[in-house]
Amino acid sequence: MLFTSYSFILFLCVLISLYYLIPKRLQWKLLLLGSFVFYFFSGWSNLLYILATIVSTYFIGLKIDELNRKQADYLKENKEKLTKEEKKLYKEKIKAKQWSWLLACLFFNLGILAVVKYTNFAIANINSVLSIFRMTELSFVNIILPMGISFYTFKTMGYIIDVYRGKYEPERNIGKLALFVSFFPQLVQGPISRYDDLAQTLYQEHSFEPKTFSFGFQRVLWGYFKKLVIADRIVAAVLTITRNPEKYDGIYVLVGMVFYAIQLYADFTGGIDITIGVSQMLGIEVKENFIRPYFSKSIEEYWRRWHITMGTWFRDYIFYPLSVCKPMLNLSRFSRNHFGDKIGKRIPVYTATLVVWFTTGIWHGSSWNFIVWGLLNGIIILISQELQPLYEKFHQKVKIGDTFGFRLFRIGRTFLLMSSLRILDCYRDVGISFKMFFSMFAKPDLKPLIDGSLLKLGLDMADYIVLIAGVILLVSFSLIQRKGSVREMLSAKPAVLRYSIYIVLFFTVLVFGAYGIGFDSNQFIYNQF
Amino acid sequence: MKMRILAILMLVAIIFAGCGNEAGKNDPSPTPSTPATSEPTPTPVAEAKSKYYFEYNGVKIYMDDEAKPILEKLGEPPFGSFESPSCAFQGVDRTYYYNGFELYTYTEGDDETEYFFTVKFMSDAVSTPEGVSIGDKAEKVIEKYGENYTETSGQYVYTDQNSKMSFKIQSGEVAAIELSLIINE
């Protein structure tokens, strides 16, 4: 069930009405049921995967906690008898047991993810090796990727690691845990919420709050605007350009880059708006995933403002553990002694950064494109880190203050840099991506921008007008938003104005949204009417 | 701390993928915003042309070929053509009358490009590339085309890729021959 399908809207209407009609203590159960219904409609076999993850995580969480209790009891009972050494030994023994349980949980769930997501990628790679030796190639397997598996797997892994670390107690009600894992607004594209952020608001009883509800509704509407009016419209041109690299190189690549940046932003943040808005309509608070990322002045800042829950997940569960683990510290010490302070200090950071970005890359998709994309992100971040002192010196000498113009320059630079990296998302393979990137410089012919060629990409003049208006609206919205919540500002305005804005927005989505026949099936059969 | 193993574990999935050259021909989804839904698509098999085609004056006609260049090579149809719009006018089917055969085309797309969908044999003046023409004995069909056919409505039908060759057999003789595009309903 996609957010943009009629069945989702219907599902939502039914669910929300029931939600506020039934006794409040049943609300979370309804959400759980709804989430499973939602998931069921995207293929019943998907349910098996998510159930396996829920059940395994649930029992292992309890197991780890049980060991904690056992340890506490044992230490309390034998408080007098045991020496410090013995206590330490016992603690280590328990920790080791917990560790194996954690490991089992991670192995199992990551294993599922690996098999469904990366098997064909692995086969493709093995085949290319086999073909060197002229051996028979393996055939691809037909696995349908369960919806949202990357997201809910990461949610549960964060949960079990936190339980292991003793950050919080495990959830004792399997239904509640199941709801945390499968909460339907988050299933398709996140955000990757943490248990301690989401759980309480999820299980609480919520009475109907007109203000929260209408705020949620507005946000949903805004999300649909971004997705339907902008993203799903501009995608036609993006696909035309990126699917036909032989035809569209040079300046078209730049056009494609910028269009894709718009599409991705509108699509992803629009989807998250719908997620957060729907949750809000249910009285549930979900953490933000974006803070106006395209206004970032550096890549490092960009990644703090784009897909935040993913970034912090990688930071907390991979980057930190990896860079402060014993072997890494030893390595650091070793290299400091042998290669000097400068290099030694950098080794843990560099290793961890590259590992994180490699993982981020492959998490996004099982292809070399995403791996290279991830690694390039990491490398650029490291380079800019190294250049930092140089920049500072430069600034002291040249004395460019924090002027508006300079800020704009940095924002533009970051936008272009991130867009260039995203070329890897768009093209068939890494080779073509690089070829296309360099063709921008090899063929700096600007003519297609003005000779009407842009109208042959699948968008006509009317589409461009809608898009330009839409983008202007997005940018101004973000600019206003820097001063605070736009919805709060609106709610202070007279009712007539407020309602008119909503009604206009509603009809804008309804009429100018790129949905239905003619958009999803490329059958422009009504063109002649 | 054993966090190290934890981190390594994260990589299991990746190492699992092994290393290779740029052979990852998976189609990266154009919307990595929903990475969980980007499925790898296996390398498509290059689509070969059907072994069934029609040849006239050295011009080869495969089903679903674009009609315009081929019609130009064949020259004006000596007996004209017929145009049949469906009830309302979208999508025009055309029939071109040549000496001994008729060519059928359909149109598709905004620019109404024409594609072949049938060659109908009208007399023994023409024969299939395998050498069968109207009036031949049914045995000759099997001799030339083999046993691998299906029989429906008194026709021997041979299929390959997107095309099928049909021979209508009446009292042991080939009464009609048609090469046509297989249309999936």
Place this chain on the structure above:
Amino acid sequence: MKKKKIISFVIVILVISVLTVLLQKLLMPKYMTQIVEGALTKEYYYEKNKDHDVIFIGDCEVYENFSPITLWEEYGITSYIRGGAQQLVWHSYYLLEDTLKYEKPDVVVFSVLAMMYNEPQREAYNRMNIDGMPLSLTKLRMAKASMMPEEDLITYAFPLLRFHSRWKELSGEDFRYWFKRDQISHNGYLMRVDVKPVGRLPSPRLLDDYMFGDKAYEYLDKITELCKKNGIELVLIKAPSLYPHWYEEWDQQMVDYAEKNGLLYINMLDDLDEIGLDFEKDTYDAGLHLNLSGAEKASKYFGRILQSRFNIPDKRNDEKLKAIWQEKADYYYKMEQEQYEELEKYGYLLKFNMKRNEENNIKP
């Protein structure tokens, strides 16, 4: 305070509803030129006097080949053609079901050519056949039976969801016919007076299977059933169009079906001489459809059968009906004359040749 909130909520809902209706009416295709077939379904509901002896259902082989005016003038039979572009058997069934909500004819005539289709063919034809119908369960069932895989049922309840992107193509026609329509048919008959003689027709292609499909038969059974239940005589008819080819095997199936169900089946292709059709003069597109003179000949022939077989009384002496049909006939002859004049002036009919108009720079 609370009361105020409720009032403003109601106002907002009201404003949204009104705007939705207005937008929907504006954005839906009007079918007033070029593809006028699309307007046929809707036009029936504008008809004031919904009481007919005979209802025709079927595709272009009914709405181009039979003229209710001729049936009235020659035999005093009142009739209406509920035809539609590529109307498939299930379309016909549901259209009949809906028609029976308004009237109960003596005879229903079903054109059997559509039996050749067992699957929905194109979304556009679904829209043309269904959209004109007022919203009802019948309409939704009809849509459900007809939908192509890419279609959504809800777009038949709210066509705005289907046609919203027509804002790009809005033309003067859309504003002119925002709230009203021109009458484009004569009780469902679409008039064409131009002539294009039959030349060589493509020879019939081989078919894999000459049996009509299950779904086609299922709905034919339903039509038979519905007529029986309502005491209506059902006539199966193959209209005298030469193309698409009407196969022997198909004809036999209809003969058998009619016999089994005690129906009258007439293949008019067998009686071309008796009808007096001259395919040099009586068709406007080389044999696919009859033109006015052809349709009048076919109607005279068929009317005779209707009258003799089913004893439909001659109502030409009914004063009230006489007045109504006189008005219809006046419009009919006026259009005939206009078409001839247009033909003389331009060499073709403007309404049906938008492309040629553009080439010749003519604005109809």
Place this chain on the structure above:
Amino acid sequence: MEELLRILEELHPEIDFNTHEHLIDDKILDSFDIVTLIAEINDEFDVSIPAHEIVPENFNSAKALYSLIERLKDED
């Protein structure tokens, strides 16, 4: 404590670590700094700070960081 301040000042000479209380919230220490810091602390104090202790509360001020080190030492 002096030792810790020395390490911190090496990282960001421009900051007065004696008084600053929002090192993380004000984005003065980024994740790279934290990792470097932990490596140095490991060297100087022979204390390894586990990943789950990397939370803003522990790193917002030199004082907080120092008490974390003390606590971890005790636990050993």
